Each structure stands twice: as C-alpha cells, then as structure tokens.
Amino acid sequence: MRAQSSWRGGLSTLLVVLLLVSSVAPIASAASTGGTLVTLPSSNVNDQRPNASSTVIDRSSFMASSHASTTEIVLLTGAQVRDTNGEQIAAPDELVVQISDDVNHGGREIAIPRSLFLRTYGEIPERVTGRHSSGERWSANIERAGSLVKFYVPHFSTNTVTFSGRVEIDAQPANNGSSYSYELADLDAASDFNISVTGTASNEWDNESAIGLSDGDSMLISVGGNMDPTGLSGDPVVNVTGEQISRNKPDDNYRHSSYTFSSPPSTISEVSWRVEDSSTGTPENGPYAYDVYLDVGSDTYHVGSGEIYDADGTVNYNGENTSMSIPTNGNDVVIRFEGGDSNDGFGTATISSGFPENLTISADDGTSVDVGDLSDGDTRSAALDLTTSASQLTASFDGSGTIDIDLAMRERTVTEDPTVEVNGHMTSYPGQLPDGETAVLSTNVSWLRAGSNRVNVTVGSSLSSDAPGSKVGLSYRHMALDQQTTDYIAEKWTERYNISKTYASARTDLDIEIPFQSNVVRIRNVSVQRNGSMWNEPSWGFNEGSLHIHPDDVGAETTLNVRVNGSKVDVDNGAIRVLVPTAPGDALNSKIKITDREPGFAIDVGGTADGQRLHYLTNESWQGAAPYTEHLENGAQWIYTPNAGNGSTARVKTLPLEVSPQGDVLIDVTDPDTNAFHVHPGDTAGDSVAYRWLDATTGEDYVLYSNTNDVVRDAQSADGTVELLDDDSEETLRIMLDESGSSSSGGSFSGSNAAVVPISSSGGLLDSIPVVIGVAVLAIAGVALLLSRKFKSNEIVLGGTAATALVALVIAGEGISPGVLLGPIGENVGRVIPVVLLITTGTLAYYFYVRFIRGYTTIVEIGGERLK
16 A cells, blocks of 8 residues: 655745835834744754855854744845746846745744844835735735844745555455455545556466276366466367276286186287296106187187297296287176196196277367377377366267376466455456456445445455465555645755654564655755654665655664655656665766656756756767757756666766856756856847856856867856856857966966967878877987997087987977977077077077088098098
8 A cells, every 4th residue: 555645835935125214214123923932953044145165154043933843044146036936036236135934934023133234224124015926915014123133924835734654555466356455535635536446367277187987987177267278389189098997917926727807998909927837856758749728708808829948947938919809798707727747737828809999088168179099008188178068078089998197277266256354345347357457346435434444355356265265456546635744845947845753563674665756856955853852864765756764673663753845847748767866965967867758858957956057968868969958047957868768877967066157058068077158148149148167166266268269258256156258159068277367369278177278270290299209209319320320529419419309398298288398498588589499509500510411522532631
C-alpha cells in the first residue's frame, strides 16, 4: 500500500518592502500580539545583500513575538528580488526583508535593528508595505522601541490548508483469500473511490500415470482449472510403453515333466525353457531327443524339440520358440516334456504374450489419438487435445500385452468471479476475466469508515481443490485526508514537504516516500526530527521521481517530522525524468533523461535555485549540434537540445555566471574548464548583455576577454561580484583575472584555470613549433660545421656559432609566440631596439662570411709561405 500526496496552499514566505513615508505623517502604533518578543536563532538571520561582507549586523537584535524558532529572515536589496512575473518589487537600493516560516502561518510582531533603516534611508520610515508570495499586499505602521523598530505581520500564507493523500492497494496479483487493512483518519475527506481488477492466468503441471493396461482398460484423470490444459509446447502429451505378459515356472530344484500356468496371457507368442538332468552320473547313451508341448484346453500344440548332450558331467539344454500365436481363451496352459532320459525335465519355463498393435488412446470428452504398434519395449509419444471435461483415458489395441501410460499436462486457471469485500460490502465481476483484461467494479464511498478499513479478495472459489490457484490483479485506491501527514508547498519551481507522522506501535525498516515530480533536479534539504529533538539528515535515495527516506527504527508513540525541499524545472513540448538529482550542498550535477520530445522542446531553468546561473549540458548521449541556452530579459533561461531524441540522457551543470541581456542572447558553453562560452544573437542583434561573475574576489580586477578577436571587451574591479558588459555579437568569450592590465588591443591574460594566448591566423609550416625548432637547430649545426672546417681558431668557431644561436633563438621564439623574447625588451626600451639588434646581428654574420669564407677555395704553400 502506497500513499501519494497532493495539496493546496500558499508559500509561507512574504517579502516586506520597507518604503520611506513622509516624516511629517503621524506615527501610529503597530498592531500588537501582546506577546513577549523572543530573539530569533542566529542561524535564522542571513544578510545576502551585495555589500553584506562589509556590513556587520547584530543577529541578536532580530526578534518575533511568536514562533521565533521557525521564523527566518533574509536581508536583500530591491535589485535582488523579483515577483512571479519577473518584475522588481522595489527600487534597486531599497531594503527588502524576506520573512518566511515553513511551519506556522499565524501573524506575529517582528522587530529588527533601527540601524538598518538609518544606513539605508538616513531616518526611520513610518510605514511598512508587504507582499505575500501569493501577490496579496498589506501595510502596517512602524513602532520605535529603543534600538529596534517593530511592525506586525498579519499572517503568513497558509501551509497546511488541505492535504490529500491517495490510499493505494496494488496487488499484482492478489490470491484467493488475500486480505488488506489500512487506517483512515478523516472519513469526510475520502473521495474518488475506485476498484479495478485485471485478469491473471495461473498454471501448474499435473502428470498422471497408469501401468499394465490391457485392451479396453481405462485410467482415471482429473483436469483441474477452468481452461483447457496444455503441454510443454501445445496440447498435453501421452507417453505409452508396451509391455509383455509373462508367466514363469520357478526354479525349485525339481525337474518337472509338466507344469501348469494359471491366468495365462490371452495370446501366447513366445515360449522358453531350460531342460536339466538331476541324476548324479552321466548318461550311458546319448544324445537323447525330446519334445515340448503346450496343452490349452483340449488343444495340444507342439512348440519345440531338441537333444540333450553330455557336457563335462552336466546335461542341460535351453530352448525357445517366439514364432507362434496361441489363443488361450481363458484356459490354463500346461507345458509338457516328452523324451530324453528318465532323469530329464524342466528346470524353468516361461510363456509370454506379444506387444500391442494398432493402439488408440481415447478420452471420454470425445478426443482420441492413434499411437500405432508397439514392440521391443519402445515408448511412443502423442499429443492429445484434452478439455476440462475429460475424466478418463481408455486403451484400445490388437494383439496382446499391456501398456503403461504417462500423461503430461499443464492445468490452467484464469481469473473467475473476482469479488472484493470492503468492510462487509461486496462488489464483483461475474464469470471469467481473460488474462490482461481490466474491469472496473462498482463502489460507494459510504462503504469506507473512520479508523481501520478491511479489504478482502475472493477469486475462483468454485474451482476444484486441485486446480491452479486463481489470482487477480487488484488496484484499489481513493483520495483521503491523512491528519498524521502534513504536506507543505508546491510552487512552480520548488517542491517543499513538511511531513509529520506519529507511529502508534514500534516499526522497523521505515520507508517514507515523497512523490516528487519527475523533473526535480536538486534535493536541497532532507532532515528528520524525532519527538522534537535535533534535526538530522537521514539516509535517503531518489528513484524515478520519488524520494525515499529511511529513518532509524521507531518505538511506540514516536513522532517523526520530515522536511524536504526540491528544485524543479519547467519543460515545454515534452517531458524529462531526473535519473540522478543533485544532493544538498553540492554544485548542480543532475542526470536527466528526455522521455518525450516534440518540436519546440525546451527546458526552462530560470526559476530554480540555480536559475540565474549559466547552465550547460555534458556527457550527452547524442551527437551533432551542441546544446545551448537562451537568456531573456525577464530572467528566463531555456535549454535547447537540437539533436537529442526520446531516451537521450545528459548531465546538467552550471557556471558561476549570471547572464542578463536587454532583449535576448544565445549561449553555449564551449569549455567549462576554462569558463569559455560562445555567444550568438537572439531574435534581435546588437542587444546589450551584462555578465555577472559570482566567484569574483573583492578587490581583484577582471576582464571580459574575446578569444575570437583577441581583445578585451570590458574590465572592472570586483566588489563581491563583478559585472562586465558587451553586446550579443557572435564570438567566444571568457571572464578571467586581469594580470597584465586591461587593453582593447589584445594581450595575454590569466583566467581561473589557464592562460590565454592570442591565436595566429597566418597558418602554414611556420606555425608548427616542431618545424621552427628543427630549422633553428639545423641552422646552428650547419654554421658550426662550416666554421670548424674553415678556421682552426676555436674563438672564431665558438663566437660565430654563439652569434648564430642567438639569432636563431630570437627568430624561433618570436615565431612560436610573438613577443615572448622581444616583448619585455620592447616594453622597456622601445620598439626600435629589437629591430636594431636584428640588423646588427645580421651584419656581423655577413662580415664573418665575407671576411673568412667567400673566395677562399684553394691554398698553396711553397717553401713555408702560403699563397692565396
């Protein structure tokens, strides 16, 4: 039995906008509850204004006349707060106090420090205006009380107006005699009572057998169930084995000249014997001839003859005749021995029948099957199309012998006469309900009662005891108010639950199921309180849209309070399922699956807890065009997935970047590790776009850098966050620390993860680092080799090589990264010095070539004097 929940009610959060009213207006007293002001827990007061880090507030000065432990206050500015339509509710620099209570919605007096107003307005306002999350407005006077100001909040949005839970019994299947019970706290809230039953087939094997059946004999069978039986792959199967009927003379150490067989087979087809000599010596003469006869009534049949030979002192003979067909007609049969020695006679003797021929197996329901002839003990199988009315099988065959039958059949039962009893009231479906078909039964909400409700199931009660048990799929449900459970809020972007459950008796293996929507991407909070003690995070898991909470075992009269908060997204033209949500405190990293995708499919994340951050997808299961986001002026952010299809999966993540266009802008994150994103214009080009970097360090300088154009688009110093401006022209941008001084002409800047190096657009071999280094090394080696061959002086060789290496180093360095060597020099002594240095170096190299190399190809030495 599973409880699913739905509810109605508003968000117990209101936004209090403190507006300055004329100072000459009379000061009216605020409505008062008469209660004593109690300090809020310091953890319930948070200052989230942009300059919060530079402003110290006294958390002990925030008070409430009631429900202080559950009252929470957040300080904001008008620039940070928008209503449900995306509109700001106050001027950007006005003070906004957000007051919330997830438990109690009653009105109360609120007191906050006067200093907040003095710093904001320079004086104390005389009235406060408020707006509930539902849009309802109210106004109250402000009362001065020493260092505090007080005002009365008339009420919070109701958080527990009505809670509806769906009682469900899903038995797949329910057996005959199944019984269920559940508690219903409030009978008046029960509605939408529905019972449906689904046909369910069941089966079991029933194998029956009989042995030694003669022609015309029958075996009884019992076909259980209410459907014709089947076999392993079709109809039931009979396996038939033919047997001979034999009668034996026992070996009793006597030698008989004759022996009588009582109750012989109807037809004798085989006779066998063994003749033995019981004398102590060997016959004097031999061999001795003998004959064997069968006397059947008045008829005598000669069935065999032979001779007895002397063999090592023992005289014996075995004989056999299998080519006969002697009818016995109910008479006894006598086997006689004639001839031989006077001591000779039968030691053993056997008469046997033949095998059945032209065998037919028939059932009393009119079905039959021809099996054929049986011989040599073979077994034959045949399918027999039995029905539930069959009660016996009969064997018919020619010849003699007997048969053994093994019947293999699978009995089947389908749902029949399913009946559900609810507190003594019966509702049923008459007759058989085919497998897989569903019928809705009549119900009446008056059958339900406050307290314990009993549900009993009867199905197939008229079936025989040996039939497969009848089953039925049962779906039993109705809406009901469960006063032990309180659900809180379902906003457009948030699902919050505040559940209280009192257990009358001890329970183990607790499982509290919270039926979140399937598009809850982040579980923001899960906490459990036991009998009013501390709140703790329990073990929990998320499966197919439902949060399952597993608190520790509870004793009798234990009350568990559960708080849960989940963020969800809105989907147009399709649906998603969140396979893995993000846990509380973790950066957004949820895995989603697209379960339905129609033209225009998009996911709106603008209203979630991370809605203002730039979203992107990773680990997409599809290929092709990259996902991107569309940002609108009203704060909406849509995720588009051009190449995704039904069943596609991806991870959803965010960058700490807010995008605020004047109009719209399209963005895809190209490299989340370096915070790089590509910008495209939306419906209109040229829109201004503000980029707010949320991970900025106060006092640091940041730039909006264009990777595409190697320019700085904007630069600002951070104050908690940093906001940089640009338009929506197509290019790839990054926000990063300015370590070199911002400039609109480009340069090298260090970001949060890596440095940016301007990209050369020339292309070709000279852009290849290995090629540039290789050419430089070859040039240096060539000069060194040439100088060593032309000059014996080491100074000349080393000096020329060093000069060449210097020139190669400068050229290679500047080719690989322009400015890496000459840049620092140029920044200090001017841009002309590098050019002079290159000219001087080239001139020296040329001098060495002309002076020592060119023209000296032959040297002649005569008498110790060189001639050139």
